[in-house]
Amino acid sequence: MKKLALVCVAIAVIAGAWFLFQPKGQSLSAAQTSPLADGAMVAVVVPAQFTEQEQMGERAYEAKCAACHGANGQGQDGVAPPFVHRIYEPNHHGDMAFVLATQNGVRAHHWSFGDMPAVEGVTVSDVSNIVAYVRALQRENGIN
Numbered sequence: 492m493k494k495l496a497l498v499c500v501a502i503a504v505i506a507g508a509w510f511l512f513q514p515k516g517q518s519l520s521a522a523q524t525s526p527l528a529d530g531a532m533v534a535v536v537v538p539a540q541f542t543e544q545e546q547m548g549e550r551a552y553e554a555k556c557a558a559c560h561g562a563n564g565q566g567q568d569g570v571a572p573p574f575v576h577r578i579y580e581p582n583h584h585g586d587m588a589f590v591l592a593t594q595n596g597v598r599a600h601h602w603s604f605g606d607m608p609a610v611e612g613v614t615v616s617d618v619s620n621i622v623a624y625v626r627a628l629q630r631e632n633g634i635n
């Protein structure tokens with residue numbers, strides 16, 4: 492019984508020490524990962540300013556794309572990929588890819604989210620604003 496008590500005390504001490512050290516480590520990693528709240532897949536730095544076209548794109552994006560692709564192009568775990576990602580840099584997915592994706596939908600190929608359905612009620616000029624917005628986000632995060 493004594494041995495058991497000793498083991499219990501030892502465990503308590505170790506757990507206590509772990510507990511004391513943990514909060515520091517946690518707050519640090521929380522600070523690093525907090526931009527990843529809400530199922531975001533990447534941390535996105537949002538530009539301080541957007542042009543008028545980019546702002547129109549932002550509004551259209553939020554209305555039509557963000558439900559899947561997440562706020563600020565950050566992606567959404569289990570739903571749709573982030574646009575602030577090398578895969579979608581301009582020379583891999585040019586502006587036309589956004590028009591086609593919106594008009595025709597996308598068959599799943601880069602990820603395992605499943606297909607993207609065509610998006611209703613988005614004009615070509617909406618998409619070009621969305622692309623301007625997405626490119627601004629990409630540039631701010633070093634994806635050119």
Ligand code: HEC
Pocket residue numbers: 552555556557558559560570571572584588589592593597598599600601602603604605606607608610613621
């Ligand atoms: C219902 C969810 C959903 C919505 C809404 C949505 N997407 Fe997607 N989108 C996806 C998924 C899932 C993929 C990933 C397909 C894959 O595996 O490559 C994707 C991929 C894309 C791609 C990559 C196409 C390619 O050629 O690889 C583009 C561009 C795109 N979406 C643009 C948009 C735009 C612009 C909007 C808003 C107008 C939008 N999406 C709205 C789910 C969505």
